[in-house]
Amino acid sequence: MSAFLATVRRDLLLALRRKSEVLTAVFFFVIVTSLFPLGIGPEPVLLKKIAPGILWVAALLATLLGLPRLFSADHLDGTLEQMALSPSPLGLLVAGKILAHWLLCGLPLVLLAPVLGLQFDLDASTLGILTLALFLGTPLLSLIGAIGAALTLGVRGGGVLLALLVLPLYIPALIFGAGAVEAHIAGLDAGGHLSLLAAMLVVAGFFAPWATTAALRIALE
């Protein structure tokens, strides 16, 4: 467990020493969501209707933006090999790296979402559901994305390939995440969507670090 916490602390520290990388993804999220009203027009009714989808797609793309960095720097300077050789299980260290990635790339999006939701004229309870859905969904995005990041480690055209591999797997999270907010706006209970999202998070939390570790070992061979 101490190895897990040490990995989280190390990755957070490294990111804080170089803040611009983290902030890029956050600003990307803000700019992309702000572009849609400019492209579609300032009609409040229409914007309110498409807000959940836009915020979710933007969150998904912003997460994707940070994924190539998850393992590449450690792979280049040999840290990853040392991690694979270390006495603590690699899966635990990988889980630590994924948690750090979520804290850096996912959590800021969750915290920003209510503010951006105001741009789309969402009311307070809807904002709450949106934040909750993103809070359950963004760790899921980090977990699934880590598998893709490990598979494309050191591969030609890795960034685009990563998007091709990971985006189809993100679709269930998108459907239920945006669906929860849409259901709430329509006056229905969002509980079912949120439960499914939470269930997927639990399953991914169990399997994804394991699959990521297997993929990393293949890349390190």
Next chain:
Amino acid sequence: MRQSIIHWFKFASPQSFYPLAGRMIPWFWAATAAFGIAGLWISFFVAPTDAQQGEGYRIIFVHVPASWMSMFIYLVMAFWAGLGLALNTRVSGMMAQALAPTGALMAALSLWTGALWGKPMWGAWWVWDARLTSELILFFLYLGFMALQAAIDDPRRADKAGAILALVGVVNIPIIYFSVKWWNTLHQGSTINLTKAPSMAQTMLWGMLLMALCFWMYSIAVALTRVRAIILERERHTEWVKHAVE
């Protein structure tokens, strides 16, 4: 018991699988032709005109088998990929690689015929229904699998990375099946149900099953042909390939 284990693992070597595949291919092509002729004859001349959908419904004799095969091939591909990952057998990875293009073709065919059917029946080429969307996701998964394998130069690493991706993607297959229950939209309910009696005429069902067998045999024949080409490509440095090509 011991004998049979040795017997099966014999074909895990490319050298002994290559001639076996070569001997099997003509049989599967023959089966494809036999089932195809019987299936097409039933679907065009025997099956009655549908009361509501007219003659246009006959496209399901291609659409449904293609959808079934696209999902089934992904499972088979994941099975071979997982086997290759667990037992480290080379032919398993090659089988997975050989199946992917056929699976992608089936998924594309299923989407295309679905669009052709949807235009006269629903008045739209495409609707964002759960099953259509899952089929599209499945098509993307095939493309991702092929792109990942193509991007990695070392074939052994490509096989293993692809295997992990295929196993992760298998999560998508149950979503396809349960999507009908999860979202209930424009798409009609499942026509063939294991618990209920089929809601279609007996001859239509026969036509569809025969066409499914035809597609199945075609997929096997094509995958075996492709796996032979992959074996030759990857084993080109060996002595037996030089003799085999001559």
